Amino acid sequence: MTNAIADTRPELAVATQTATDVVLDVRGLVTEVQTPRGSARLVDNVSLSVSAGRTLAVVGESGSGKTMTFLSALGIAPPAVRVTAGQALLAGQDLLASTPEQLRTLRGTAVSMVFQDPLTALNPVFTVGSQISEVLRAHLPIGPREARERAVALLERVHIPSPARRLDDYPHQFSGGMRQRVLIAMAIALGPRVLIADEPTTALDVTVQAQILELLTQLREESGMALVLITHDLGLVARHADEVAVFYAGRIVERAAVDPLFTEPRHPYTTSLFRSIPRLDETPGTKLTPISGQPPNLTNLPRGCAFAARCDMRADDCSVRRPELVPAPDPDHLSACLYWQRLSGDGGLP
Numbered sequence: 001m002t003n004a005i006a007d008t009r010p011e012l013a014v015a016t017q018t019a020t021d022v023v024l025d026v027r028g029l030v031t032e033v034q035t036p037r038g039s040a041r042l043v044d045n046v047s048l049s050v051s052a053g054r055t056l057a058v059v060g061e062s063g064s065g066k067t068m069t070f071l072s073a074l075g076i077a078p079p080a081v082r083v084t085a086g087q088a089l090l091a092g093q094d095l096l097a098s099t100p101e102q103l104r105t106l107r108g109t110a111v112s113m114v115f116q117d118p119l120t121a122l123n124p125v126f127t128v129g130s131q132i133s134e135v136l137r138a139h140l141p142i143g144p145r146e147a148r149e150r151a152v153a154l155l156e157r158v159h160i161p162s163p164a165r166r167l168d169d170y171p172h173q174f175s176g177g178m179r180q181r182v183l184i185a186m187a188i189a190l191g192p193r194v195l196i197a198d199e200p201t202t203a204l205d206v207t208v209q210a211q212i213l214e215l216l217t218q219l220r221e222e223s224g225m226a227l228v229l230i231t232h233d234l235g236l237v238a239r240h241a242d243e244v245a246v247f248y249a250g251r252i253v254e255r256a257a258v259d260p261l262f263t264e265p266r267h268p269y270t271t272s273l274f275r276s277i278p279r280l281d282e283t284p285g286t287k288l289t290p291i292s293g294q295p296p297n298l299t300n301l302p303r304g305c306a307f308a309a310r311c312d313m314r315a316d317d318c319s320v321r322r323p324e325l326v327p328a329p330d331p332d333h334l335s336a337c338l339y340w341q342r343l344s345g346d347g348g349l350p
C-alpha cells in the first residue's frame with residue numbers, strides 16, 4: 001500500500017533518498033493563546049524529532065502541552081491558539097510554512113493522527129467501509145470498487161476478522177478496540193511517513209490496549225513509518241518506545257533514548273513521574289507517590305524553573321534562573337534542570 005502510492009508524492013520521495021532518516025523534525029515550536037489573564041505559552045520552544053521506523057513516546061501530566069504540540073505542528077490547533085514561532089519539517093517540508101491546501105494534502109498522505117476516542121472520531125451514520133473509502137478517494141484517483149477492495153485490505157491489515165463482511169457495518173456494531181483498529185486503518189490508508197497516536201488506548205481495557213500497541217508496532221515495523229506515541233502509560237513507553245520526550249508546563253524537560261531515561265533519569269520531574277504512575281513492568285504492590293502540588297498556571301509562570309515549587313532538589317537559584325534543555329552531559333540525553341548532575345550518581349554540583 002505504501003509503495004503503491006509513494007509515486008504520487010514526489011515531494012516525499014526526496015526523503016527516502018537522503019542520508020537522514022528523520023521524518024518529522026519540530027524545531028523551536030511556540031504556541032500561544034490570549035486569555036483574560038494574559039497571554040499563555042501552551043507550547044514553549046519545543047524541539048523534537050522522530051525517525052523512520054522508530055517510536056518517540058511523549059509523556060507528561062495532563063495539560064503539559066503534548067497534544068497541543070502536535071496539533072500545532074500539523075496546523076490543526078484550535079482557532080484561538082496561534083503558532084508564533086518554529087518549524088515543523090516533514091520530510092524536509094515546513095508544515096508551518098505550507099498553504100492550507102498543501103497541509104490538507106500532507107495530512108493523511110504524509111502524516112496522520114489517531115485520537116483516543118474512537119466513537120466520536122467515526123461518523124455514526126455511515127458504514128465503516130464508506131468512511132475508509134472516503135479517505136482513500138479524497139486523495140487517490142480510484143473508483144468505488146477499488147476503494148472498497150483497498151478498504152477490505154486495510155481492515156485485514158489491522159486484523160479485523162471477516163473484513164469483507166464488516167465493511168458494511170456501522171461504528172456502533174464494533175467494540176471499542178475494533179473501532180480503534182478502524183481508525184488506525186483510516187490513518188494508515190494513504191501510507192503516512194509518520195503516525196501520531198494520541199492516547200490511542202486510554203478508553204480501552206488493558207488486554208485490548210496491549211493488542212492495539214502490538215498492532216501499531218507491527219505496522220511501524222512493516223511500513224517503516226515513524227510512530228509518535230502520546231501516553232500516560234510508562235509501561236507502554238518501556239516496551240514500545242525508542243526515544244522519550246518528557247513534557248512539563250508546555251516545555252520538554254528531558255529527552256533521551258528509552259533505556260537511559262528509565263535507568264538514569266536526569267530531571268527530578270521524570271523521577272517523580274516514575275514514582276507516581278503505575279507501571280505494568282513493575283512488581284505489583286510497588287508503592288506509588290503522587291507528585292505533590294499542581295502544575296503552574298501557564299498565564300503566570302514562575303521566573304525560574306517551572307517545576308521549582310514541587311521539586312525536592314530545589315536550590316535558591318532555581319526560582320531565578322530558567323533552566324534550558326542542555327546535554328546532560330550526553331548530547332543525546334537532554335535535561336532542563338540546573339542540577340541534573342545531582343541525579344547522575346556522582347552527586348556533583350554545578
Ligand SMILES: Nc1ncnc2c1ncn2[C@@H]1O[C@H](COP(=O)(O)OP(=O)(O)OP(=O)(O)O)[C@@H](O)[C@H]1O
Pocket residue numbers: 033042060061062063064065066067068069078080081298
Ligand atoms: N482551545 C484551547 N484554548 C486555550 N487553551 C487550550 C485549548 N486547548 C488546550 N488548551 C490548553 O493548552 C494546554 C496544553 O493542553 P494539551 O491538550 O496539549 O495537554 P496534554 O498534555 O495533551 O494533556 P492530556 O494528557 O490531558 O491530554 C493546557 O493548559 C490546556 O488547558
Ligand code: SF4
Pocket residue numbers: 267268269305306307308309311312313314315318323336337338339340
Ligand atoms: S532546576 Fe532546580 S527546581 Fe528545577 S528541576 Fe532542577 S533542581 Fe528542581
Ligand SMILES: [Mg+2]
Pocket residue numbers: 066067068198
Ligand atoms: Mg492530550
